[in-house]
Every structure is written in C-alpha cells, then in structure tokens.
Amino acid sequence: MQETTQPPQTPSPSSAAEPVEGNGAAPDQRQAGAPMIVFESVTKIYEPHVVALRDVSMVIDKGEFVFLVGPSGSGKSTLTRLLLKELEPTDGRIIVGGRELNRLKRSKVPLLRRNIGCVFQDFKLLSDRTAFENVAYALKVQGESRAGIRAKVPEVLGLVGLAHKTGSLPDELSGGEQQRVSIARAFVNHPPLLICDEPTGNLDPDTSVGIMQLLYRINRTGTTVVMATHDREMVDKMRRRVIALEDGQIMRDERRGSYV
C-alpha cells in the first residue's frame, strides 16, 4: 500500500541512483549520455534447460531509440520481460534507471513499472473499458486525482490522434487505434523509458508507419524507447541503433544499423 500513496514524481527511477545529477527535476534526468539500461552478463535459463539469454551485456543511454531485432526465440521478449521484472535473470545484473532489479523488493515492482511504459503486440487493453478509462487506469493505480485524470487523459489521447474516440471500447477500434490507446496508456505518466514488444506485429504496413512516427515523437521528448521488432523495413528506414539477438546472444550492436 505504501508505495501507491506516494506522490507520482517521487519514484522517478533515476533520481535515487544517480546522486551526481542531484535532485533535479525530471527533464534533467533525460539527458543523453547517462545510462538508462545496463545489462551485465545476464543469463536467463527457463527450467529445465532452455537458454533464452546467454551472457548478455549492453548499455542503453537515456534518450536513445533502440531496435531489438532477431528471429523468434532469439530472446527479445525475454529481454523486455526482464526489464519489467516480470522474470528474474538466472545470472547477472540488470540496472534500469539506476535501480538494480535483482535487489528491488517485490513490493517495489509496481513503482518500477509506473516508470516504464509498455506497449505490446496484442495491445493488452482492458476490454470492458473505454479508451479513456484504459488510459485513466494507469493513472488510477498510482493514486492520481480525478482532476489530474481529467486533464491528462484527453491530452495524451489527443497526442496519439484519438481525441475523437475517447469513449470507444477496444472492440470498436481498429488495430492501429487500439495500439494508439495502448501507447497513450504507456506514455500518460511520461515515463523515462518506453518498452515496446513488437508494437507493429499485428498491424498493416501503413498503420505501422503511423505508430512508428508516434514512437519517434515520444522519443524526441527525451523518453528512451526500446523496441523489439521483426519489421525489417521499419528498422532499415529509421537508421537507429540496432541490437541484434540470436540464440540468446548479441550478434551485432550498431549505432545506425539495419535489420540484417
């Protein structure tokens, strides 16, 4: 209970771990250059003996836009789920926004997740709630006031281009629109980190472009974006950092990479 009653600005993931940066306001912490995600020799083995990640080390800086590419089963999803502490690594250290996840208490996991926006291939919207309510839920869980919800939700739904569909249920929206709702939900807290697991996997190419543009705009506000994807065309077009995984290992890590 305790963590949920704290004001939302307190648990900014970077403030605790980097005293160097001082106790500055949130925008300062999004400067490029400081690490957002650190993996140190991370290994994840699904019992009994499926090795999903093998000795993975990498650093993703604040404000970066990173593609995670690789065939199915290469460990992309495992990596994103480790970041959310949905899974525990078998070995190694993971640091997200200055928090060492291995040492993070279970009771603090909700706090971590409120500072990481998540976008999934299957949208993961609550089917009995309208677009507005789905976005509002992410605010409600951290004790946001009604007034705050009424101000922030329309704003972020406007940002994703759904100002006219706030009252629609997920079933009444197209796939692209549902994904926009899910991005709005992920971004409404203005988290320093956005993790996207195949966000365009279920969408047609035209719709995907719209989603990518949206993510790109979010990235320009200073939010670090990590996106696992199969979408070769998109990766090649964006010319951003590409981390290629294969059999649970990093095969390639290029600053301005392409899919292959």
Add this chain to the structure above:
Amino acid sequence: MRVKLFFSEAWRSVMTNLSTTVAATMTVLIGMFLLGLFIALGTWVLSWTGEVKKEVQVKIFFDTDATRDQINAVGSSLATFPEVKSVRFVSASDALAKMQERYPDLTSGLSGNPLPPSYEVQPKTAEQVDELAARFEPVPPGVESVKYGKKTTERILQVAKIIGGVFLIGSVVLLTASVILIANTIRLSIFSRRREIEVMKLVGASNWFVRGPFILEGLICGLAGSIIAVILLLVAKEAALPSILGRIESPGDGVSALSFPLIALILVAVSLAVGAVGSGLTLRRFLQI
C-alpha cells in the same frame, strides 16, 4: 479516497460481469439456504433430545414400612453425591394423589394407600444415571428398589448420540461443500479475468490495488447471497413451519431451534468470510507477475 476507488472498481466489475456475479451469488444463496435449514433443524432436534434427556431420573422406592430415619439417611447421603442435580421427595400420599389423577378408575376402589414413598433423583447429566444407580447397591436399609429404566435410558442416550453425530457431520459436510462451491465459482470468475489482472500488474498496479476490488466483489456476492438466503429462510419459517408444527405432537416448551437472528448472523458471517478469503486466496496465483 482509496476505499471509494475500490468500491467504484468493484461495482464496475460486478456490473460488467453480471452473469458471473449472479452465478456466484446464487451459489452462496443455495449453500447458505441449505446450511441455515440444517442448522435450524439440527439445533431443534438437539434441543429436543436434551429435553428428553432431562427426563431421565433415578427413582428410589422405600418399603411401605420404612422409618423416617431410614428415609432421611438416604436423603442426606443423596446430598453428598456429586452426580446429583436435584432431589424431590414424593411421600406416599403424594404418590397416591398423582396416581388418582392419572388413573381415577384404577384407584377408586382402594381402601388404603399401597404406594411407597420415594425419591425422584435427577442426575446432572443423563449419562451419569448408571453411576448414580450403582451407589445404591446393595440397597440401603428401608429401600425396596432403585429404578431408572435402564433399557429406555440407554435407548434415549444412544439416539441422542446418533442425532448429535449426524448433525455434526452434516454441518461439516454442508459447510465444506458450500465453501468449496463458492470458492470454485470465485476461482472461475477470476480465471476468466486473469488477462485483465496481468494488464493491471503491468501498468504498475500494486497487489492490493488489484486485490481490493476483487475482495470487495466477493464480499458483495457473499452479502447479497446470504441476505437472500436469510429472507427465504424467514419466509419458510413463517409460512411453512406452523402447518408442519400443527401436525406433530409438541414435545415440550423447552424445545426450540437456535434463534433465527443468530442463524442469520452465522450465515452472513460465513458467506462474507468465504467470499473475501476465497477471492483473496485465488488471486494469489495470478498476482505472481
């Protein structure tokens, strides 16, 4: 503030999952109705056997020519026995008066009083009647015989024991069955919404934030189901009971079931507890994300 949010979340979930809510409420309703019926019936029968057991007593008959000293000696020794609850002295004339009242034809021709004086001794519990009778063996001077209806008493005690056992086992079985049934309904309802729970956890809801509305929902179902069950029981009591009671011989004034408000209280408490604990425990599995 938080409680208000829980209530609005719980209420929304009750309304959007109306069919599962109704199913859970009906399960509670049926379970609690049966349990209430059983408690009422069971406590009534138990109270009845208790009443019957109270009538078990030891009768000490004196010789018709027993002296006052002999009678008093038995009387004072009775006072020292720990099993004795109460003693009533029935003099020869009392006995005759009682006899005349009950069988006027039989006693009309009597010239004298052939009946002996006696003590009617009530043991503290019916089970002690044996011990008590054994204390008058060999019979003290002046006592003609000690009777306690050995066969009848044993019969009564045996039946009372069986009834008590059946009631106990029945209650446990019924209670367990309703708990399992209700918990199962809750589990199904939660299982059908495990995706929803996963999403809640992924956007950073704490366990209590997810759990609160679910538990409240369990409480609402439990409360609604048990209140309807209590109303139905009340209707049954008011409508059906008089016509049934009219047909069977009233066994005595002291016999009654557990009071209705108490039964109602038990039912509501049981279903509230099952609703809340059932939801809380079932959720644990799905919260491990």
